[in-house]
Amino acid sequence: MNTKQLIEENNQKRKHLTKENKDYYEDMLVYIRLAYDKSEEETEEVLSEMLDHLLIAQEEGKTAEDIFGHDKKAFADEIICELPKMLTKNQLSLMFMGIFFFLATALGASGLFDTIAYHLFNFGSLYKTYYLGTESVNLVLSIIFSLLFLVLILQYLKWSSIKNLNSVVEFLVTWMIGVMTSGSFFVIYYFMPDFGYTYQVPAYIKIIIGVGFAIIGYIINKRR
Amino acid sequence: MAIRSQLLKGILEGCILAIIEKQPVYGYELSVKLQDFDLEVSEGSIYPILLRLQKEKLIRGQMEKSPSGPNRKYYYLTEDGQKSLEEFRHNWEWIKKPVDHILRKGRGNEHKTINRRK
Numbered sequence: 001m002n003t004k005q006l007i008e009e010n011n012q013k014r015k016h017l018t019k020e021n022k023d024y025y026e027d028m029l030v031y032i033r034l035a036y037d038k039s040e041e042e043t044e045e046v047l048s049e050m051l052d053h054l055l056i057a058q059e060e061g062k063t064a065e066d067i068f069g070h071d072k073k074a075f076a077d078e079i080i081c082e083l084p085k086m087l088t089k090n091q092l093s094l095m096f097m098g099i100f101f102f103l104a105t106a107l108g109a110s111g112l113f114d115t116i117a118y119h120l121f122n123f124g125s126l127y128k129t130y131y132l133g134t135e136s137v138n139l140v141l142s143i144i145f146s147l148l149f150l151v152l153i154l155q156y157l158k159w160s161s162i163k164n165l166n167s168v169v170e171f172l173v174t175w176m177i178g179v180m181t182s183g184s185f186f187v188i189y190y191f192m193p194d195f196g197y198t199y200q201v202p203a204y205i206k207i208i209i210g211v212g213f214a215i216i217g218y219i220i221n222k223r224r
Numbered sequence: 225m226a227i228r229s230q231l232l233k234g235i236l237e238g239c240i241l242a243i244i245e246k247q248p249v250y251g252y253e254l255s256v257k258l259q260d261f262d263l264e265v266s267e268g269s270i271y272p273i274l275l276r277l278q279k280e281k282l283i284r285g286q287m288e289k290s291p292s293g294p295n296r297k298y299y300y301l302t303e304d305g306q307k308s309l310e311e312f313r314h315n316w317e318w319i320k321k322p323v324d325h326i327l328r329k330g331r332g333n334e335h336k337t338i339n340r341r342k
Binding site for chain 2: 009042045046048049050053056057066067068069075078079081082083084150
């Protein structure tokens with residue numbers, strides 16, 4: 001039985017929970033699944049065990065709070081703390097998948113943007129000049145920043161899944177993360193001086209390479 | 225009852241190993257068995273312990289089809305688990321009597337002091 005089947009089974013079984021138990025269990029489920037450095041298989045196994053337990057206990061008239069305690073965060077933290085770390089190989093392929101999808105999106109979007117701007121609005125050019133030095137530094141910095149923001153967002157989601165924030169606070173925090181992300185990319189690209197070899201890249205090549213990276217990312221995800 | 229200390233955690237771990245030694249169990253079954261022995265722990269608290277015992281390779285979990293249908297994760301005692309259980313039994317025998325003795329004697333002295341004050 002693999003992880004995907006377990007997740008699917010969990011989705012089906014969860015429907016049998018009462019509203020109160022479902023809310024409690026799902027908060028815990030989101031919180032535990034967001035612990036990104038843990039073995040996915042073990043995580044899903046223990047989640048399914050606890051769901052089975054809760055379903056039987058529910059029949060006996062007990063609530064999730066009776067079973068797992070009133071402090072769901074403390075209990076979930078205890079579970080996370082005992083879960084084994086994810087296999088490094090799996091973690092690495094996840095990271096590479098992320099990097100390939102990131103490159104695919106950046107290249108594809110830039111290629112598409114150039115094509116549309118040129119043909120529809122007669123703006124810019126299909127051939128852009130790039131500086132090898134500038135681009136490689138930008139690339140490395142972008143990857144580092146993306147990973148940092150990813151960790152930040154995961155931490156935030158984990159934290160907010162247990163706290164019941166009001167929607168204004170939630171909106172503000174999401175907005176702030178968004179501004180910080182796009183802001184820092186803008187700062188990197190705008191203020192980076194031009195240096196290194198220059199070369200010209202036509203827009204369609206960018207799209208082709210972008211699609212190629214997306215396919216590699218997809219294959220890595222399939223084989224994971 | 226919440227598990228209050230390392231001591232209680234260790235004892236509960238030993239008891240879980242002893243139950244699994246008799247017969248492989250799944251999570252809910254284990255909590256029922258603990259209750260049958262009047263060990264009143266909160267039901268959910270067995271899951272962090274089961275994870276830890278697996279991490280230390282004292283028990284081994286295996287997903288199996290249960291007679292009634294759904295997949296269940298059954299736990300088996302490993303060789304290391306067997307050794308650890310023997311060690312727990314040994315330690316428990318070694319500490320049980322003296323601790324009982326000390327606790328009883330301590331209470332006895334208290335009574336005496338109170339009596340003398342009267």
